[in-house]
Amino acid sequence: MELILIQSQEHETLPLAELKAVLATEKIATEIECVNTGLVLLKSLDIEKFEEIYKILVKRLAYTHEIHEIILNTSLNNLEDDFNNIKWNDYISGTYAVRVKRFNNPEIDTLAIERRLGHLIKSQNSNFKVNLENPNSFIRVIVSKKRIFIAIEGFKLNKKHFYNIKPHKRPFFYPGSMSPKLARCMVNLAHVKSGQLLLDPFCGTGGILIEGGLIGAKLIGSDINWKMKNGTAINLDYCDLQDYEVYHKDVRELKLLKKADAVVTDPPYGISTSTGGEESSAIFQQFLESISENMVEDAYLCIAHPHYLDIDSILNILKFELLERHRIKMHKSLTRIISVIKKSDI
Numbered sequence: 001m002e003l004i005l006i007q008s009q010e011h012e013t014l015p016l017a018e019l020k021a022v023l024a025t026e027k028i029a030t031e032i033e034c035v036n037t038g039l040v041l042l043k044s045l046d047i048e049k050f051e052e053i054y055k056i057l058v059k060r061l062a063y064t065h066e067i068h069e070i071i072l073n074t075s076l077n078n079l080e081d082d083f084n085n086i087k088w089n090d091y092i093s094g095t096y097a098v099r100v101k102r103f104n105n106p107e108i109d110t111l112a113i114e115r116r117l118g119h120l121i122k123s124q125n126s127n128f129k130v131n132l133e134n135p136n137s138f139i140r141v142i143v144s145k146k147r148i149f150i151a152i153e154g155f156k157l158n159k160k161h162f163y164n165i166k167p168h169k170r171p172f173f174y175p176g177s178m179s180p181k182l183a184r185c186m187v188n189l190a191h192v193k194s195g196q197l198l199l200d201p202f203c204g205t206g207g208i209l210i211e212g213g214l215i216g217a218k219l220i221g222s223d224i225n226w227k228m229k230n231g232t233a234i235n236l237d238y239c240d241l242q243d244y245e246v247y248h249k250d251v252r253e254l255k256l257l258k259k260a261d262a263v264v265t266d267p268p269y270g271i272s273t274s275t276g277g278e279e280s281s282a283i284f285q286q287f288l289e290s291i292s293e294n295m296v297e298d299a300y301l302c303i304a305h306p307h308y309l310d311i312d313s314i315l316n317i318l319k320f321e322l323l324e325r326h327r328i329k330m331h332k333s334l335t336r337i338i339s340v341i342k343k344s345d346i
């Protein structure tokens with residue numbers, strides 16, 4: 001079976017990297033085909049596990065807008081015939097909507113195609129009713145340069161989540177918190193599984209921990225500032241997350257009783273975040289030196305850092321292996337780097 005994903009184009013590398021990380025974490029066997037930027041096929045999915053896989057992707061992915069099950073793929077010339085040959089009784093219950101989306105495609109009249117295809121469905125069964133706002137069955141027709149995909153939405157991504165949970169909408173707010181989308185993506189890049197222990201030793205207002213908790217991780221947060229530690233607890237309670245511990249601790253003195261399966265964190269730098277009066281490069285170095293002791297072997301570490309900090313020389317000395325790196329341009333003089341690192345035993 002096949003799924004088609006419409007991904008965000010707000011970043012060049014993160015959406016696909018996030019998808020690949022989730023597929024690996026959840027051990028989903030598939031063949032990935034990138035049709036266009038922002039359009040990805042997952043082929044040869046296990047039919048027995050199809051629904052489970054679909055639900056996992058919908059629950060976890062931040063930089064993906066839509067996920068649909070492919071009914072068939074065709075060409076512009078054969079679209080009407082192939083569409084009409086589909087037994088829509090097998091797919092539609094009650095109300096429906098047909099929506100067309102173009103990817104790098106020449107002139108096609110999307111509205112006219114939507115009307116025509118909608119009409120073909122209705123002519124198969126006059127009991128089906130169009131409902132464009134809230135249909136029972138959502139048919140997505142994706143037109144790329146060479147192929148047209150006819151697909152149906154089985155499970156909807158909760159697009160409102162990343163908007164509703166923005167930092168200023170939580171009960172405890174402090175400037176410098178990262179976007180929930182990026183936080184979720186970093187959790188995914190760190191290969192965190194449900195039930196595993198996720199640590200953020202610079203937890204601030206708890207944005208990363210919230211996203212980890214929502215995919216089922218157990219959480220440990222700590223911060224040098226007791227107001228932040230308390231604020232994290234307030235925000236985690238607000239999100240109804242219970243499986244957490246928070247500590248008022250300098251990262252350099254952190255000694256966990258149980259080692260973390262993954263660390264995802266956003267250490268301080270720049271103007272708006274507190275470094276407790278210390279040079280941020282010194283904190284990064286000391287943090288990397290001490291965090292290793294709090295991680296299980298093979299644990300992933302996903303960190304955000306500014307472009308001007310050279311962490312590679314520290315990684316080389318410590319037992320860390322750099323796996324991937326993504327660049328996010330914040331403004332003229334600051335690029336935020338997301339590094340995915342693994343604790344290695346070599």
Ligand SMILES: C[S@@+](CC[C@H](N)C(=O)[O-])C[C@H]1O[C@@H](n2cnc3c(N)ncnc32)[C@H](O)[C@@H]1O
Pocket residue numbers: 176177178201202203204205206207208222223224225228249250251252265266267268269273274275276283
């Ligand atoms: C960039 S903020 C983290 C923001 C967080 N991701 C959020 O969503 O709110 C960095 C945090 O590191 C904390 N911090 C600074 N130095 C620290 C240290 N040595 N040990 C632990 N926490 C520290 C600051 O108090 C601040 O809350």
